[in-house]
Amino acid sequence: MLVMTCALLPACGDNNPAAPPSQPSPYKDLTTKENVLSNIETAYNRRSIARYDELLDDNFTFYLYPGDVGGEIPASWDRATEVLYNMRLFDKSYPTNTCKSISMDLQFDPNNISWVDLVPDQSKYPGETWKTAVIYYAFRFDVLPDTQYESAAGARAQFTVRNVGTDQAPQWRLVEMDDLSNGSLLNYAGAMRTTTQASTWGQVKALYRR
Numbered sequence: 001m002l003v004m005t006c007a008l009l010p011a012c013g014d015n016n017p018a019a020p021p022s023q024p025s026p027y028k029d030l031t032t033k034e035n036v037l038s039n040i041e042t043a044y045n046r047r048s049i050a051r052y053d054e055l056l057d058d059n060f061t062f063y064l065y066p067g068d069v070g071g072e073i074p075a076s077w078d079r080a081t082e083v084l085y086n087m088r089l090f091d092k093s094y095p096t097n098t099c100k101s102i103s104m105d106l107q108f109d110p111n112n113i114s115w116v117d118l119v120p121d122q123s124k125y126p127g128e129t130w131k132t133a134v135i136y137y138a139f140r141f142d143v144l145p146d147t148q149y150e151s152a153a154g155a156r157a158q159f160t161v162r163n164v165g166t167d168q169a170p171q172w173r174l175v176e177m178d179d180l181s182n183g184s185l186l187n188y189a190g191a192m193r194t195t196t197q198a199s200t201w202g203q204v205k206a207l208y209r210r
Contacts, residue, residue: 027051033131033161034110036172044104044139047090053083057162057173059124064202065181073206088208089141097207101142108135118160120175125162130175132160141204152198156180 026042028035036055043052060079069075077085088094090102115131122128136156141149158178165171179202 030055030172031165031170032110033115033133033172034108034113036161036174037106037108037113037135037159038110040174041104041106044090044102047092047102049083049087049090052086052090055174056082057164057175060174061176062202062205063176063178064206065179065200067181068179068200068202068206072209073202082205085205085208089205094208096210098144099141100144101140103140105138106135107138108133120162128162130160130162132158132176134158134180137201139201139204143207146195148196149199149204150196151201152181155200157201 026046027039030036030039039051039055043049043055056079058079060082061076062082063076064073066075088096089099092098092100113133113135115133118130118132120128120130134156135158136154137151138155139149139151143149157180158176159174160176160178161172162175163170164173179200181200
């Protein structure tokens with residue numbers, strides 16, 4: 001009778017609970033241009049520098065909004081600098097301008113993006129045609145001790161992607177980002193002794209240059 005009872009139980013004598021089902025990854029494969037944009041947003045919200053790093057082309061360039069350029073702030077920077085600044089931004093223990101929370105929203109409909117052909121320098125990229133689109137964004141970075149950096153209404157950037165795979169098996173990477181802002185940035189004071197500053201994406205990244 002004991003043997004029969006054990007046979008009827010799903011796991012007689014097994015005290016180990018079944019492993020929970022694995023959760024699907026929030027990141028999408030890079031076989032479409034739109035997935036690059038989606039993964040940028042996810043990498044920011046999850047503060048994953050590894051995931052952000054894999055989105056960038058080897059020859060990535062970030063172009064700052066012209067109004068941000070001056071003094072120590074250059075007109076552009078390269079891939080290594082982009083990764084370094086974002087690594088510091090994502091790091092909750094970074095000692096300078098520690099960012100305690102990030103909210104990033106790239107505002108696009110993946111089925112309704114106006115991608116435009118862009119022909120790069122053919123001496124460096126023979127036969128290639130890149131794709132570029134202007135996308136609106138909204139963000140908020142809460143930085144210790146009490147400053148909030150928010151994107152101004154209508155802030156936008158131009159994202160340019162490059163296929164490093166083949167036509168049959170595409171693999172898209174972000175090769176250029178041009179921060180366009182909206183041309184009307186204003187600083188304003190918030191309540192509860194917290195300063196809210198309307199900022200471009202480049203301004204926030206540049207906080208982490210040291």
